[in-house]
Amino acid sequence: MAGRADALSIGLNAVIVAVTGEVPRVLTVEPPKLALPDQAGRTAKWAETPYALPFGPFEPRRHRTLELGLRSWVDEQTGLALGHVEQLYTYADRNRDPRELAGGPRVVSIGYLALVREDAPQEDTKSEWCDWYDFLPWEDWRAGRPPWVDEVIRPLMWRWAESSSDEETRRGRGERVSIAFANNGAAWDPVRLLERYELLYEAGLVAEAERDRLLAKSRGRTGGRIGGLPHAERLNAIAATGRPMSLDHRRILATALERLRGKLNYRPVVFELLPEDFTLFRLQRVIEALAGAELHKQNFRRLVTNTRLVEATGGRESGGRGRPAKLYRFRRDVLLERPAPGIGMPAPKQPD
Amino acid sequence: MAGRADALSIGLNAVIVAVTGEVPRVLTVEPPKLALPDQAGRTAKWAETPYALPFGPFEPRRHRTLELGLRSWVDEQTGLALGHVEQLYTYADRNRDPRELAGGPRVVSIGYLALVREDAPQEDTKSEWCDWYDFLPWEDWRAGRPPWVDEVIRPLMWRWAESSSDEETRRGRGERVSIAFANNGAAWDPVRLLERYELLYEAGLVAEAERDRLLAKSRGRTGGRIGGLPHAERLNAIAATGRPMSLDHRRILATALERLRGKLNYRPVVFELLPEDFTLFRLQRVIEALAGAELHKQNFRRLVTNTRLVEATGGRESGGRGRPAKLYRFRRDVLLERPAPGIGMPAPKQPD
DNA sequence: AAAAATAATACTCTCACAGAGCATTAGTTA
DNA sequence: TAACTAATGCTCTGTGAGAGTATTATTTTT
Numbered sequence: 001m002a003g004r005a006d007a008l009s010i011g012l013n014a015v016i017v018a019v020t021g022e023v024p025r026v027l028t029v030e031p032p033k034l035a036l037p038d039q040a041g042r043t044a045k046w047a048e049t050p051y052a053l054p055f056g057p058f059e060p061r062r063h064r065t066l067e068l069g070l071r072s073w074v075d076e077q078t079g080l081a082l083g084h085v086e087q088l089y090t091y092a093d094r095n096r097d098p099r100e101l102a103g104g105p106r107v108v109s110i111g112y113l114a115l116v117r118e119d120a121p122q123e124d125t126k127s128e129w130c131d132w133y134d135f136l137p138w139e140d141w142r143a144g145r146p147p148w149v150d151e152v153i154r155p156l157m158w159r160w161a162e163s164s165s166d167e168e169t170r171r172g173r174g175e176r177v178s179i180a181f182a183n184n185g186a187a188w189d190p191v192r193l194l195e196r197y198e199l200l201y202e203a204g205l206v207a208e209a210e211r212d213r214l215l216a217k218s219r220g221r222t223g224g225r226i227g228g229l230p231h232a233e234r235l236n237a238i239a240a241t242g243r244p245m246s247l248d249h250r251r252i253l254a255t256a257l258e259r260l261r262g263k264l265n266y267r268p269v270v271f272e273l274l275p276e277d278f279t280l281f282r283l284q285r286v287i288e289a290l291a292g293a294e295l296h297k298q299n300f301r302r303l304v305t306n307t308r309l310v311e312a313t314g315g316r317e318s319g320g321r322g323r324p325a326k327l328y329r330f331r332r333d334v335l336l337e338r339p340a341p342g343i344g345m346p347a348p349k350q351p352d
Numbered sequence: 353m354a355g356r357a358d359a360l361s362i363g364l365n366a367v368i369v370a371v372t373g374e375v376p377r378v379l380t381v382e383p384p385k386l387a388l389p390d391q392a393g394r395t396a397k398w399a400e401t402p403y404a405l406p407f408g409p410f411e412p413r414r415h416r417t418l419e420l421g422l423r424s425w426v427d428e429q430t431g432l433a434l435g436h437v438e439q440l441y442t443y444a445d446r447n448r449d450p451r452e453l454a455g456g457p458r459v460v461s462i463g464y465l466a467l468v469r470e471d472a473p474q475e476d477t478k479s480e481w482c483d484w485y486d487f488l489p490w491e492d493w494r495a496g497r498p499p500w501v502d503e504v505i506r507p508l509m510w511r512w513a514e515s516s517s518d519e520e521t522r523r524g525r526g527e528r529v530s531i532a533f534a535n536n537g538a539a540w541d542p543v544r545l546l547e548r549y550e551l552l553y554e555a556g557l558v559a560e561a562e563r564d565r566l567l568a569k570s571r572g573r574t575g576g577r578i579g580g581l582p583h584a585e586r587l588n589a590i591a592a593t594g595r596p597m598s599l600d601h602r603r604i605l606a607t608a609l610e611r612l613r614g615k616l617n618y619r620p621v622v623f624e625l626l627p628e629d630f631t632l633f634r635l636q637r638v639i640e641a642l643a644g645a646e647l648h649k650q651n652f653r654r655l656v657t658n659t660r661l662v663e664a665t666g667g668r669e670s671g672g673r674g675r676p677a678k679l680y681r682f683r684r685d686v687l688l689e690r691p692a693p694g695i696g697m698p699a700p701k702q703p704d
Numbered sequence: 705a706a707a708a709a710t711a712a713t714a715c716t717c718t719c720a721c722a723g724a725g726c727a728t729t730a731g732t733t734a
Numbered sequence: 735t736a737a738c739t740a741a742t743g744c745t746c747t748g749t750g751a752g753a754g755t756a757t758t759a760t761t762t763t764t
Binding site for chain 1: 738739741742
């Protein structure tokens with residue numbers, strides 16, 4: 001019925017997120033060895049990326065549903081107790097996985113977002129919690145607008161957009177760049193994170209783009225060209241666009257964070273990342289970490305208390321300097337009261 | 353490598369949406385024959401559902417990406433020019449497809465939402481545009497709160513929630529029902545459409561639940577029980593919860609509409625359903641059709657004009673009764689100006 | 705041709721809420 | 735005891751949504 005070339009396999013990729021202190025983290029593992037010798041017999045450079053998302057195969061025989069499959073191998077491999085779990089997206093682009101080129105099956109990959117509490121168990125040695133902004137540095141605006149976004153990325157993206165010889169393409173790219181990177185005085189939307197990563201990839205400004213280009217070239221494909229920007233400037237920008245990941249894992253990561261940022265607006269997901277009791281300031285810090293933007297402290301407190309999203313436990317936090325903060329907990333009953341309880345994604349301050 | 357039981361196949365299901373006049377429509381086809389004789393040799397009743405979503409297999413050999421695969425067979429089968437296309441969700445529950453029970457492969461199904469303009473081409477004879485509220489009648493609040501939601505569905509859902517013998521389950525169900533069906537004076541959230549369908553399914557108040565229960569029973573499974581509500585009342589409610597669809601297609605439909613309703617808020621997707629030029633009132637009607645709720649006319653106009661989402665073409669609409677309306681078109685430039693341009697989902701008016 | 709009906713369009717009032725800043729309180733540290 | 739730090743309380747302001755009233759431009763009816 002299905003020949004060799006129709007072989008399919010389904011993989012489940014998890015973006016497992018936690019926040020420790022003010023650092024949003026994602027669990028990474030060492031990637032499987034993907035290196036295929038190129039035509040000259042050398043092992044390609046792109047095989048060396050040290051970060052991958054945890055991955056497990058979907059086994060129809062064992063797994064009743066996709067989510068159960070995911071939970072099952074995450075549990076086996078990490079022992080983490082996943083809280084909120086959410087399916088993100090299914091990727092099946094040809095040659096997503098270079099092993100396909102060597103005759104492997106078409107790998108369909110289903111991305112998942114999973115949240116765990118800070119006080120989560122140990123980590124084993126094969127995995128590592130990384131600051132997610134190491135992979136997406138342009139998304140952290142907590143210390144203000146990152147200057148090199150304005151100075152390097154944005155100008156390059158514009159040049160890329162305008163470098164196309166096709167009128168229609170130029171217009172389309174210009175529109176997308178403008179929206180994603182907030183050009184014409186528009187506001188930077190923290191949620192439009194995936195589009196930004198995809199544009200950077202298309203323009204050849206992230207390491208994976210270069211990797212895939214080289215791979216295609218070494219295989220003698222003509223599709224390996226990245227139009228527009230000079231090689232040297234691309235490499236220069238790549239040095240600033242953060243760590244690469246294996247395969248398309250950084251795209252999956254971007255999808256996850258976009259979803260998470262978006263969801264903050266209308267669903268009380270933050271509380272999945274916090275311990276039972278927390279101070280309002282802690283809550284604020286976690287949201288800022290996720291949103292990559294700072295919040296006005298007083299307004300933030302007004303928001304969460306007015307909307308009755310939290311309630312005081314009666315306890316207070318000891319230890320720190322300054323006036324001790326009251327402890328709060330999530331008020332589950334908001335779910336019964338408000339249609340879409342969430343905490344808004346702040347637009348990062350524009351230095352006008 | 354993979355035994356028989358590990359066989360996999362991937363299907364692409366499309367929810368193709370258009371709005372004609374004030375009627376939101378979805379393209380349906382006649383389902384494939386799924387009937388399996390039960391143990392007594394009879395053909396099960398659930399095989400008779402006349403509506404299915406258009407479906408096509410994903411063929412790794414032919415299709416470079418999932419979306420291209422979808423577009424390709426939709427084009428072949430219907431000739432429709434799809435506008436906006438968006439992946440929804442991937443379903444792989446065991447026994448989703450009863451053919452699996454007869455030794456077929458595990459069918460993984462990827463749902464897509466696609467929008468087409470009203471002035472779309474012909475339809476062929478094998479497909480039919482149906483009012484989507486025929487499948488989800490409780491979601492249409494344009495003529496006010498549907499009385500039987502209050503009188504039939506809600507009380508039954510509460511009884512179901514409280515019928516569990518397990519304290520924890522009761523609490524969980526109560527919360528979900530309360531949120532989804534807006535019980536304690538909470539507002540009915542038009543977007544929470546999928547959760548409502550899923551709850552109705554779990555409570556056995558949609559035809560598919562009964563169908564699956566009978567199927568499981570005929571196969572001698574014990575999982576076929578639906579706890580809580582008496583059979584007669586369930587059947588009574590089922591008569592009011594709209595037309596069933598093949599397999600889990602109604603769930604996919606619900607996913608699609610939830611996504612579409614949600615997206616209206618922050619992305620100008622409506623315009624994918626409208627012709628180039630339209631009157632504001634037409635735009636309003638389309639949004640009302642999607643949202644299943646009525647809008648305040650004056651405020652609506654203020655919103656779309658103030659936010660500069662549309663611009664006057666200069667033309668006017670001839671023909672109708674009353675003062676002729678100006679024609680407008682979508683102002684693509686909003687995309688450059690505003691971070692998340694959309695038209696809000698109205699909360700349907702609550703009586704009193 | 706005038707009156708009635710039908711829609712479109714304009715304007716006002718009110719309330720909720722977000723953004724920004726100032727002021728006060730309750731602790732810790734020097 | 736003073737200085738410092740952080741939490742908490744309060745005000746002012748602008749924007750946008752919800753609701754209602756009034757006016758204008760057409761078609762239909764009489």
